[in-house]
Amino acid sequence: MRVVAIGIVLLSVFGRAVAEADSRIQVGITLHPYFAYVSNVVGEHADVVPLIETGFNPHSYTLSPADIARLQTMDVLVVNGIGHDEFALEAAERLGLPDLVVLNANEDVPLLGTAASPNPHTFVSIDAAVRQVYRIAKGLSAVDPDHAVAYRKNAYAYAKRLRKLKRPLQETLINKDISEVKIASTHNAYGYLLQEFGLTVSAVVEPAHGVLPSAAQLQKTIDTIRSLNVDVLFTELNMENNYVETIEKETGIRLFHFSHMTHGEYSRYQVEEEMTHNLDKLQEALLYAVSAQTPP
Amino acid sequence: MPSSSDAEISSAGFVELVRSRDTPLESRFVFLAVFCIVIVGTASLLTVRRSGVQAFELPEALTNLATQLSNARDEIQLLQDIDLLAPNPDRAALIEAELTPFEQPDILEPEPGCLVFDRDPYLVRFQQLSPGTSDWGIFWLDEREATEIDHALHIAGDGESLCEDHGEWLRYEVNPK
Numbered sequence: 483m484r485v486v487a488i489g490i491v492l493l494s495v496f497g498r499a500v501a502e503a504d505s506r507i508q509v510g511i512t513l514h515p516y517f518a519y520v521s522n523v524v525g526e527h528a529d530v531v532p533l534i535e536t537g538f539n540p541h542s543y544t545l546s547p548a549d550i551a552r553l554q555t556m557d558v559l560v561v562n563g564i565g566h567d568e569f570a571l572e573a574a575e576r577l578g579l580p581d582l583v584v585l586n587a588n589e590d591v592p593l594l595g596t597a598a599s600p601n602p603h604t605f606v607s608i609d610a611a612v613r614q615v616y617r618i619a620k621g622l623s624a625v626d627p628d629h630a631v632a633y634r635k636n637a638y639a640y641a642k643r644l645r646k647l648k649r650p651l652q653e654t655l656i657n658k659d660i661s662e663v664k665i666a667s668t669h670n671a672y673g674y675l676l677q678e679f680g681l682t683v684s685a686v687v688e689p690a691h692g693v694l695p696s697a698a699q700l701q702k703t704i705d706t707i708r709s710l711n712v713d714v715l716f717t718e719l720n721m722e723n724n725y726v727e728t729i730e731k732e733t734g735i736r737l738f739h740f741s742h743m744t745h746g747e748y749s750r751y752q753v754e755e756e757m758t759h760n761l762d763k764l765q766e767a768l769l770y771a772v773s774a775q776t777p778p
Numbered sequence: 779m780p781s782s783s784d785a786e787i788s789s790a791g792f793v794e795l796v797r798s799r800d801t802p803l804e805s806r807f808v809f810l811a812v813f814c815i816v817i818v819g820t821a822s823l824l825t826v827r828r829s830g831v832q833a834f835e836l837p838e839a840l841t842n843l844a845t846q847l848s849n850a851r852d853e854i855q856l857l858q859d860i861d862l863l864a865p866n867p868d869r870a871a872l873i874e875a876e877l878t879p880f881e882q883p884d885i886l887e888p889e890p891g892c893l894v895f896d897r898d899p900y901l902v903r904f905q906q907l908s909p910g911t912s913d914w915g916i917f918w919l920d921e922r923e924a925t926e927i928d929h930a931l932h933i934a935g936d937g938e939s940l941c942e943d944h945g946e947w948l949r950y951e952v953n954p955k
Binding site: 612 | 836838840841842844845846848849852853856859860876878950952
């Protein structure tokens with residue numbers, strides 16, 4: 483009799499687990515940082531499904547049949563929506579999936595750039611990342627109201643963790659004058675992050691991401707860097723830019739590498755890990771620039 | 779020899795006779811058509827420009843602060859929903875709740891539920907829209923008006939006017955809901 487009772491209890495628990503798994507929403511993402519955002523918001527209550535496999539560059543990507551099959555299983559697709567994942571938006575529109583909710587993470591993010599051409603790199607930042615995390619939590623709460631409270635609480639906990647990453651650099655900069663530090667970057671991906679520390683970019687080298695500057699553009703950049711007395715140049719990790727060395731040689735500028743956070747394995751910890759790297763590099767660069775400006 | 783009709787058949791084929799001048803009625807129609815095109819074109823341009831500018835009217839120097847305050851607004855709502863923040867929090871309570879934008883030094887609190895950030899040459903106001911609710915608005919003032927108010931503030935020595943709206947503050951809202 484006892485064996486039967488235990489069996490019934492086990493079956494009931496197993497049945498509930500299967501039902502829970504069946505009812506979990508499938509949340510698709512297009513870019514690495516959104517895997518981390520969504521994973522941290524949903525916790526154990528939903529499955530996070532990357533639309534494209536690792537190892538592909540999402541810039542100007544074309545979906546494969548396997549990607550399209552995955553897209554058709556999703557309840558929600560979380561997108562950057564302002565220029566970094568047009569491939570996904572076009573595919574979703576072309577397929578006409580009536581039950582798919584497309585959640586634009588940048589819907590209420592204050593953007594840099596212009597209305598016609600906003601800067602889409604809101605994920606290379608902390609405050610704009612938090613803004614997106616809250617947008618995602620709200621959007622998913624509407625789709626899956628049973629877990630709305632958990633999504634909001636998880637979003638808040640994640641936001642606090644992300645913000646905490648800034649503390650060491652903020653404390654380092656308390657007594658430093660960085661108002662005269664001049665910065666250049668290879669492409670315009672770091673504006674949101676730099677702005678959080680009161681910094682702006684004086685010169686951008688690449689006309690667009692991955693598009694090499696022409697000889698004339700390169701010369702113009704070198705002239706700009708010289709005339710503005712730019713201290714540091716931020717360039718992208720995992721990307722070979724031979725022309726950057728030419729700039730370094732011609733101007734004596736110091737190079738520092740930032741992560742663009744769109745490479746490698748999908749991981750819920752990726753944003754925290756790679757943002758820590760970026761903030762370490764930013765600290766190193768600013769301390770270098772301040773010391774270079776201080777007369778001996 | 780011009781005929782009374784505008785066209786005639788000759789041995790060379792169909793000939794259209796064109797008058798050297800339009801009739802007054804035709805001239806009026808042409809003028810009216812051009813006028814309408816100019817009016818409709820101008821109105822369309824203004825409409826397109828306005829809709830494009832809406833999200834980007836905020837100066838870039840304020841983008842990050844607007845982001846931080848938008849995040850703070852969500853957090854105030856959450857913390858009040860779970861009873862971790864009072865319904866009418868002052869700046870000290872917001873700092874206590876670890877809402878980082880309010881730790882910055884350049885903030886005035888002229889009255890309860892109204893915090894003003896001095897971001898020379900701009901002023902940004904974060905204000906509770908109705909007491910007891912978690913509904914906060916973000917407003918900003920442009921350089922010229924900010925300078926005038928700043929000047930008036932120094933003379934009056936009173937910050938209360940910063941929390942009053944005389945139509946000069948612009949409300950920042952990308953997506954209110």
